[in-house]
Amino acid sequence: MRLYDYADSGNGYKARLLLSLLNIPYDYIETDIMSGETRTPEFLAMNPIGRIPLLALESGEHLAESDAILYYLAEGTLYWPDDRLDRARVLQWMFFEQYCHEPSVAVARFIVRHLPADHPRRGELPALHEKGHSALQTMEDHLATRDWMAAGQPTIADLALYAYTHVAGDGGIALDDYAAINAWMTRIRDLPGYVAMK
Amino acid sequence: MRLYDYADSGNGYKARLLLSLLNIPYDYIETDIMSGETRTPEFLAMNPIGRIPLLALESGEHLAESDAILYYLAEGTLYWPDDRLDRARVLQWMFFEQYCHEPSVAVARFIVRHLPADHPRRGELPALHEKGHSALQTMEDHLATRDWMAAGQPTIADLALYAYTHVAGDGGIALDDYAAINAWMTRIRDLPGYVAMK
Numbered sequence: 001m002r003l004y005d006y007a008d009s010g011n012g013y014k015a016r017l018l019l020s021l022l023n024i025p026y027d028y029i030e031t032d033i034m035s036g037e038t039r040t041p042e043f044l045a046m047n048p049i050g051r052i053p054l055l056a057l058e059s060g061e062h063l064a065e066s067d068a069i070l071y072y073l074a075e076g077t078l079y080w081p082d083d084r085l086d087r088a089r090v091l092q093w094m095f096f097e098q099y100c101h102e103p104s105v106a107v108a109r110f111i112v113r114h115l116p117a118d119h120p121r122r123g124e125l126p127a128l129h130e131k132g133h134s135a136l137q138t139m140e141d142h143l144a145t146r147d148w149m150a151a152g153q154p155t156i157a158d159l160a161l162y163a164y165t166h167v168a169g170d171g172g173i174a175l176d177d178y179a180a181i182n183a184w185m186t187r188i189r190d191l192p193g194y195v196a197m198k
Numbered sequence: 199m200r201l202y203d204y205a206d207s208g209n210g211y212k213a214r215l216l217l218s219l220l221n222i223p224y225d226y227i228e229t230d231i232m233s234g235e236t237r238t239p240e241f242l243a244m245n246p247i248g249r250i251p252l253l254a255l256e257s258g259e260h261l262a263e264s265d266a267i268l269y270y271l272a273e274g275t276l277y278w279p280d281d282r283l284d285r286a287r288v289l290q291w292m293f294f295e296q297y298c299h300e301p302s303v304a305v306a307r308f309i310v311r312h313l314p315a316d317h318p319r320r321g322e323l324p325a326l327h328e329k330g331h332s333a334l335q336t337m338e339d340h341l342a343t344r345d346w347m348a349a350g351q352p353t354i355a356d357l358a359l360y361a362y363t364h365v366a367g368d369g370g371i372a373l374d375d376y377a378a379i380n381a382w383m384t385r386i387r388d389l390p391g392y393v394a395m396k
Contacts, residue, residue, distance in 0.1 A: 049294070049336060061283065068290035075282050085259065088270035091289075092263040096247070098297045138247060 002027040002056040004046070008113065009033070010106055010163035011066035012053040013197045017159055018073050020195040034114060066163075067094045070156040079156050086151035093149045093157035100138070104131035106164040108171030125172060132173045136165065136181065143180035147187060154191060162188050167197065200225040200254040202244070206311065207231070208304055208361035209264035210251040211395045215357055216271050218393040232312060264361075265292045268354040277354050284349035291347045291355035298336070302329035304362040306369030323370060330371045334363070334379060341378035345385060352389060360386050365395065 003019070003026050005012035019026055031037045031052050038050045046062045047054045055063045055072070063069055074080040081087055108128040111121050139161065142149065149157040166185050168175055175181060188194065201217070201224050203210035217224055229235045229250050236248045245252045245262045253261045253270070261267055272278040279285055306326040309319050337359065340347065347355040364383050366373055373379060386392065 048339060049298075057283070063283070063286055063290065065290040065293040067293050068286045071289050072282065072286035075285070084270065084273050085255070085261070087273070088261055088266045091269050092261065092266035095263040095265050095293070095296050098293050099300070100247075102297070103301070141246060 001058060002029055004029045004031045004043070004052050004054040004056065006031055006033045006052050007198050009052060010109075010167060010197070011102075014066045014159055014163045015053045015055065015069045015073070016197075017163070017195060018070055018079065018156065021079070021159075021191055021193040022073060022077055023193055024073065067098060067156070067160050070094070070160060074156045079154065079159070081151040081153060081155060083151070086155075089150040090155045090157040094160045096135075096138070097157075097160045101132075101135040101161060102164060104128045104135060105168050105171065105173060108132055108173060109164065109167060110171075112171045128171070129173055132168065132171070136168065136173070136175070136178055139165070140178045140180050143184050147184070154188070158184070158188060163197075199256060200227055202227045202229045202241070202250050202252040202254065204229055204231045204250050205396050207250060208307075208365060208395070209300075212264045212357055212361045213251045213253065213267045213271070214395075215361070215393060216268055216277065216354065219277070219357075219389055219391040220271060220275060221391055222271065265296060265354070265358050268292070268358060272354045277352065277357070279349040279351060279353060281349070284353075287348040288353045288355040292358045294333075294336070295355075295358045299330075299333040299359060300362060302326045302333060303366050303369065303371060306330055306371060307362065307365060308369075310369045326369070327371055330366065330369070334366065334371070334373070334376055337363070338376045338378050341382050345382070352386070356382070356386060361395075 003015055005016065005028060007030060031043070033052060037043065038052055044050055046056070047064045049064060051064060053066050053069060055069045057063065063072055071080065081090065108125055111125060115121055148154050149161060162185065165181065201213055203214065203226060205228060229241070231250060235241065236250055242248055244254070244260045247262060249262060251264050251267060253267045255261065261270055269278065279288065306323055309323060313319055346352050347359060360383065363379065
């Protein structure tokens with residue numbers, strides 16, 4: 001398999017982390033989203049939406065969307081549980097991640113790290129910080145009484161949420177007050193095969 | 199099963215449509231999101247995120263997130279395909295729906311239908327219309343060469359995307375120029391057990 005990815009992308013890191021946890025070998029192809037490498041005709045032929053991460057399968061087919069890639073890799077492993085309701089809860093938190101968490105926590109980080117200091121989008125940061133803390137508080141409340149987001153075991157829901165949570169500080173969203181999240185992040189880092197973002 | 203829902207919600211309609219297609223009986227409990235009925239202590243005890251749709255299972259457990267509810271109901275039926283890559287593609291389009299489609303197409307509709315004519319959020323509409331048309335063009339290009347979003351058969355990816363697409367005009371996003379989307383919507387309406395939004 002080949003993974004088209006961008007080293008600073010938390011969405012890409014989700015796939016890198018699971019590939020490492022599952023000990024699956026793959027070729028890594030750095031794709032610079034800031035210089036238009038996801039907008040070339042060659043890339044758009046593989047993924048019309050023009051986004052990384054993109055997984056190229058041995059069959060020659062391509063799969064996009066970080067959380068769909070997580071599902072594809074996890075099926076048949078311990079990271080995708082056996083029970084139907086447990087699986088639905090895994091997806092519930094993954095949809096929460098894409099709808100409530102990534103658009104604030106990840107976007108704040110992108111603005112801080114990749115846009116100039118005088119860029120007008122910096123004006124979005126106060127609202128993004130408020131929404132980000134709201135999403136983190138939802139996770140904190142949930143993790144206050146359990147070790148993992150769903151199914152009583154580490155699943156792709158944890159990996160999907162860990163990717164941008166653990167670097168939320170990069171975007172100005174401090175994690176100091178989230179004791180349950182910090183304990184959960186330590187559990188994730190202790191998983192055999194864990195690899196850091198970079 | 200009981201479905202806590204709001205009649206005008208496309209997210210709720212996803213669950214109602216699949217329950218009808220699968221001929222599953224359920225109790226419908228109208229929950230007025232505009233008057234705070236999803237913010238009561240009783241509702242928050244069932245879903246801490248305070249959103250509909252919410253599916254109450256016969257076991258007494260509750261499941262949130264419209265697309266996770268679709269998965270839960272569809273597993274073991276024709277709306278969730280057998281093949282692992284097909285399933286990943288179904289999820290790919292469902293994550294696309296939550297990340298790229300709902301935040302523009304559904305939010306524009308909400309602003310037009312539920313906020314006063316002089317509400318400041320009306321200023322968001324031009325940007326939402328541009329993003330909404332971008333998401334619809336992605337669907338149009340995809341459907342130009344196939345009948346269904348994924349797996350060569352109707353799946354929950356079609357239902358997830360149909361819910362707000364077919365009422366995009368309510369938010370000022372006209373569908374006239376999307377021939378493939380219109381043909382696909384007709385195919386969905388022809389599915390046995392189809393039920394209109396209201």
